[in-house]
Amino acid sequence: MTIVLNKPEIDGLADAVGVLREWQYEGAPTQLHPGDLGWFWRAGAEATAAAVRTWSRAGRILAVGLLDGPDLLRLTTAPDARQDEELARQLVSDVTDPARGVLPAGRVNIEAPPNTLFPDLLGAEEGWPLDDPWTPLRRDLTAPGPAPDLRIEEVGSARAHGFAALLGAAFDGSRFTEDSWHVMASGVPYADARCLLAYDDGGDGGGDAVAAVTVWSAGPGRPGILEPMGVHRDHRRRGYGEQITLAAAAALRDLGASSALVATPSSNTAAVATYESAGFERREETRDRYRAA
Structure with a gap:
């Protein structure tokens, strides 16, 4: 089935927030959280909708991305889609082609859960190297x-x-x-x-x-x-x-x-x-x- 890239309207943000809530679980890799959309919301609902991207198959959202600035995409996927090759390849295609409306040309960064297929493909096939490290902490x-x-x-x-x-x-x-x-x-x-x-x-x-x-x-x-x-x-x-x-x-x-x-x-x-x-x-x-x- 075809993976569909979507830029939701304001009334579609609740769906993106809802799946992000469902995807949080103990032991999950560091990933996009509904609170990240919540903090971005200080710019307004319209700006938040303009910064969100979703990828769906058969009506089910499989990935959510937040353009946390024009040159940074923060993205996560459904837990059962971490190794979904069709999804990973579609994500690579969409984020590397500025015409797709996800990331512009020039220097850009992507944050995605480690040890999943999508960022691995970016590095192995598209030559995107690793940037400076971040330290996640948990209590x-x-x-x-x-x-x-x-x-x-x-x-x-x-x-x-x-x-x-x-x-x-x-x-x-x-x-x-x-x-x-x-x-x-x-x-x-x-x-x-x-x-x-x-x-x-x-x-x-x-x-x-x-x-x-x-x-x-x-x-x-x-x-x-x-x-x-x-x-x-x-x-x-x-x-x-x-x-x-x-x-x-x-x-x-x-x-x-x-x-x-x-x-x-x-x-x-x-x-x-x-x-x-x-x-x-x-x-x-x-x-x-x-x-x-």
Whole structure:
């Protein structure tokens, strides 16, 4: 049967989010998560739909891709389609031909689950080499972890401005605004998400917001992710990254997640150390495939 490449309309995003939820399971390779679409949703439903691609056979979605920027495709497949040769070859054909409307000409990267046929074919037959390594980390949520020492508040409409301000102070060039929060929170994936702010106030209810995180569950019994986590640039090296990460793990556990996942460039040793201090364990490094310009 023919594999069909599709660019869904806004009303088709729920289907893409739904299959991504189903494809998350313990022991799965690092892969695209519904929370990744949820974080992208801050740009709006129309922009999210424009960035999503699906591949289907006989009406069943077998692969979902997110153009997380014009030159990066993050893609995963149904667990039972990891070694599907017809699908893998169609994916290779579609991502390597700019006329197919997936990736443009020039330097581009593809993130896909390791040890699956599609990225292996890209490397072996199309000459896409491996890029710099990323370190995935995981924390088991079967049992509760230590409580954070900071005051943690869930972000709703009243705290959206403070959350946006914290991200601006944590990430250079951040364009996240109060409106971005409202748009993101209106998206389908946010039903399984929480935004948190940490305050260093000594328990007196005052003080400054020092760190923020958003967590995304994929439903009970499935892994959840942290995306993003940041500490205010004026409050770093005080353990606040560890504390907000502990709060994130607790929030995911409350949402029913079986584990908490995060990934960071392996070169960012400080971030890796922060997650490890919060009880996350390193998993096998992953690498994108890239095509040189």
